[in-house]
Amino acid sequence: MTLFCNTARAIPTMLYELYYWPDIQGRGEFVRLALEYADAKYVDVALVPEKKGGGVPALEKFLEGENVERPPFAPPFLKAGHQLIGQTANILFFLGGRLELAPRDAASKLWTHQLQLTIADFVVEIHDTHHPISNALYYEDQKPAAKRRAKDFVANRLPKFLGYFERVLERNRAGGPGMVGPRLTYADLSMAQVIAGLRYAFPSASREALRTRPRLRALDEHVFSEPKIKRYVASKRRLAFSNEDIFRRYRELDD
Amino acid sequence: MTLFCNTARAIPTMLYELYYWPDIQGRGEFVRLALEYADAKYVDVALVPEKKGGGVPALEKFLEGENVERPPFAPPFLKAGHQLIGQTANILFFLGGRLELAPRDAASKLWTHQLQLTIADFVVEIHDTHHPISNALYYEDQKPAAKRRAKDFVANRLPKFLGYFERVLERNRAGGPGMVGPRLTYADLSMAQVIAGLRYAFPSASREALRTRPRLRALDEHVFSEPKIKRYVASKRRLAFSNEDIFRRYRELDD
Numbered sequence: 001m002t003l004f005c006n007t008a009r010a011i012p013t014m015l016y017e018l019y020y021w022p023d024i025q026g027r028g029e030f031v032r033l034a035l036e037y038a039d040a041k042y043v044d045v046a047l048v049p050e051k052k053g054g055g056v057p058a059l060e061k062f063l064e065g066e067n068v069e070r071p072p073f074a075p076p077f078l079k080a081g082h083q084l085i086g087q088t089a090n091i092l093f094f095l096g097g098r099l100e101l102a103p104r105d106a107a108s109k110l111w112t113h114q115l116q117l118t119i120a121d122f123v124v125e126i127h128d129t130h131h132p133i134s135n136a137l138y139y140e141d142q143k144p145a146a147k148r149r150a151k152d153f154v155a156n157r158l159p160k161f162l163g164y165f166e167r168v169l170e171r172n173r174a175g176g177p178g179m180v181g182p183r184l185t186y187a188d189l190s191m192a193q194v195i196a197g198l199r200y201a202f203p204s205a206s207r208e209a210l211r212t213r214p215r216l217r218a219l220d221e222h223v224f225s226e227p228k229i230k231r232y233v234a235s236k237r238r239l240a241f242s243n244e245d246i247f248r249r250y251r252e253l254d255d
Numbered sequence: 256m257t258l259f260c261n262t263a264r265a266i267p268t269m270l271y272e273l274y275y276w277p278d279i280q281g282r283g284e285f286v287r288l289a290l291e292y293a294d295a296k297y298v299d300v301a302l303v304p305e306k307k308g309g310g311v312p313a314l315e316k317f318l319e320g321e322n323v324e325r326p327p328f329a330p331p332f333l334k335a336g337h338q339l340i341g342q343t344a345n346i347l348f349f350l351g352g353r354l355e356l357a358p359r360d361a362a363s364k365l366w367t368h369q370l371q372l373t374i375a376d377f378v379v380e381i382h383d384t385h386h387p388i389s390n391a392l393y394y395e396d397q398k399p400a401a402k403r404r405a406k407d408f409v410a411n412r413l414p415k416f417l418g419y420f421e422r423v424l425e426r427n428r429a430g431g432p433g434m435v436g437p438r439l440t441y442a443d444l445s446m447a448q449v450i451a452g453l454r455y456a457f458p459s460a461s462r463e464a465l466r467t468r469p470r471l472r473a474l475d476e477h478v479f480s481e482p483k484i485k486r487y488v489a490s491k492r493r494l495a496f497s498n499e500d501i502f503r504r505y506r507e508l509d510d
Contacts, residue, residue: 069426070366073373073419083362087372090365107338110345111325117342117372118328124379132387133400134407145388145400152389164328171324 014098016042017079019059019072024245025193025238027088027123028076033189034092036232038099044237089116092186101186112180115168115187119194122161126197127246129153129253139243139250150253154205158198162209162216165191169215176215177222184223191216192223197247202254269353271297272334274314274327279500282343282378283331288444289347291487293354299492344371347441356441367435370423370442374449377416381452382501384408384508394498394505405508409460413453417464417471420446424470431470432477439478446471447478452502457509 016035020028028044035042048054059075062068062084072086078094085091093113096102102112132149133142165179174181178188195216198206210217223229232238241247271290275283277299290297303309314330317323317339327341333349340346348368351357357367387404388397420434429436433443450471453461465472478484487493496502 069428070369071419071422071426072369073376073416083365085365085369087369090369090372093368094365110338110340110349113348114325114327114340114342114345117345121328121379124376128383133403134411136407136411142403145403148388148397148400152391156389156391161328164326167326171326173324 013041014080016040016095017045018042018076019045019062019079020076021059022046022056023239025241026076026246029193029239030088030186030190031076031078031091031095032237033193033229033232034095034099034101034186036237037184037189037226037228038095038101039228040095040099089113089120092116092190096186101184101189103181103183103185108180112185112187115165115179116190118161118164119187119190122194123246125153125157125161126194126201129201130248130250139248143252146250147252151255154202154255158202158205158209162213166213166215169219177219179219184226188219189223189229192220195220196224197241200241201247201249203249204254268296269335271295271350272300273297273331274300274317274334275331276314277301277311278494280494280496281331281501284448284494285343285441285445286331286333286346286350287492288448288484288487289350289354289356289441291492292439292444292481292483293350293356294483295350295354344368344375347371347445351441356439356444358436358438358440363435367440367442370420370434371445373416373419374442374445377412377449378501380408380412380416381449381456384456385503385505394503398507401505402507406510409457409508409510413457413460413464417468421468421470424474432474434474439481443474444478444484447475450475451479452496455496456502456504458504459509 018028018031018035020026020031032044045054045058046056048058050057062072062077063074065071068084070084072084074086076088076091077084077086078091080094085094093116096109096112102109129150130139130146131142132145139146168179169176172179172181178184179191180187195206195210224233243249273283273286273290275281275286287299300309300313301311303313305312317327317332318329320326323339325339327339329341331343331346332339332341333346335349340349348371351364351367357364384405385394385401386397387400394401423434424431427434427436433439434446435442450461450465479488498504
């Protein structure tokens with residue numbers, strides 16, 4: 001019966017196509033980490049030359065094409081055979097089942113997804129510290145608002161989110177290393193990426209906030225010690241954090 | 256085989272417990288609309304007297320209790336038997352299968368969820384027009400930033416989101432009335448709620464933005480003409496929109 005409910009497992013060698021902007025990690029990175037950790041075959045389409053059907057025009061074809069029946073709102077999106085899937089957490093929910101990056105039982109699957117959605121909320125708030133007014137404006141054009149928003153983030157939201165995820169790790173009856181059951185899930189990979197991003201963007205505030213969260217520090221270390229993740233991070237496929245991205249280091253915001 | 260994959264259908268008379276703050280619609284309203292439309296049996300726990308185990312303390316027990324194995328980050332959350340489910344879109348994904356508020360095929364289920372996640376992103380941006388700096392501050396303490404953020408929202412984000420959902424409606428090959436297949440889904444109920452909220456919060460800007468989006472106007476009208484939804488809206492269970500909520504009417508933001 002499992003076979004019928006999870007027919008996807010019958011196609012382990014599927015070639016996934018990831019569509020995301022080139023030059024930044026962005027939200028695409030949460031999907032990349034899952035694909036890399038599971039050793040899945042995938043193409044990062046924006047990195048394929050335009051004359052071979054890749055590049056940004058390949059993304060735009062799906063975002064703006066008039067014949068796309070179920071268009072994504074924004075990258076990242078994933079093509080798996082004929083299926084086109086958008087929204088980072090939705091992509092990971094889909095991949096979780098196929099790549100064994102989440103437990104199989106329905107309740108734990110939903111719980112893993114719930115954690116991913118809470119990570120997604122956290123990521124929006126991290127991003128908005130440097131862009132509280134508009135993405136259409138430069139950081140420099142919204143600095144006073146950014147400073148106020150970042151101050152609230154560091155004082156209230158950062159400890160609230162990290163405290164929550166630390167509790168989740170503590171209460172995982174299987175004892176970890178991740179948040180759900182005895183094995184790492186895609187939500188753990190995303191959580192480690194967020195911690196790495198916070199360390200880049202808010203070196204001082206995140207050091208302070210992580211001081212009292214040993215389980216999150218251990219999770220971060222565990223994920224980035226996994227051979228497949230180490231291989232990926234050492235490769236050219238892993239881009240560096242940068243101030244064109246979600247996590248940005250502005251000293252004046254890290255108080 | 257369907258029976259095995261959807262064992263939930265075997266318990267149609269389950270009593271759901273919805274946990275959400277009293278006195279506001281908030282994100283709980285997206286869940287309420289789904290439960291009401293499907294005529295599900297549910298208890299809005301915060302409205303039950305405290306001495307009968309309800310009220311805000313009942314919510315806090317799950318948010319702050321030290322024995323909750325899989326604690327939600329924030330309301331709304333739903334209790335279905337022993338299962339505790341948080342994150343609005345996750346709750347709706349779960350209910351979609353049980354209450355037949357989403358198609359049964361896996362690809363359409365994910366697509367419906369993808370739309371819900373995009374609606375959730377939209378709702379964050381709507382909320383942040385009046386709270387761009389911090390939820391811990393009053394609107395009055397972040398007015399200049401709110402004015403700038405709302406201006407960008409009305410000029411750029413509102414038409415982008417509404418344009419997207421109008422296209423989705425247009426491309427539904429089943430011809431509607433909703434965004435997926437021939438029947439209304441939970442995502443359609445949420446979309447109609449967002450349109451109602453926008454009409455409350457931004458009467459001028461939303462009138463202008465909806466002028467060229469006849470399919471969204473028709474969806475809104477369709478949803479609020481459904482007998483179960485009419486019954487709900489006419490009941491005391493439906494709270495009014497208010498300026499303590501996600502959608503707020505501040506004349507100075509509606510330019």
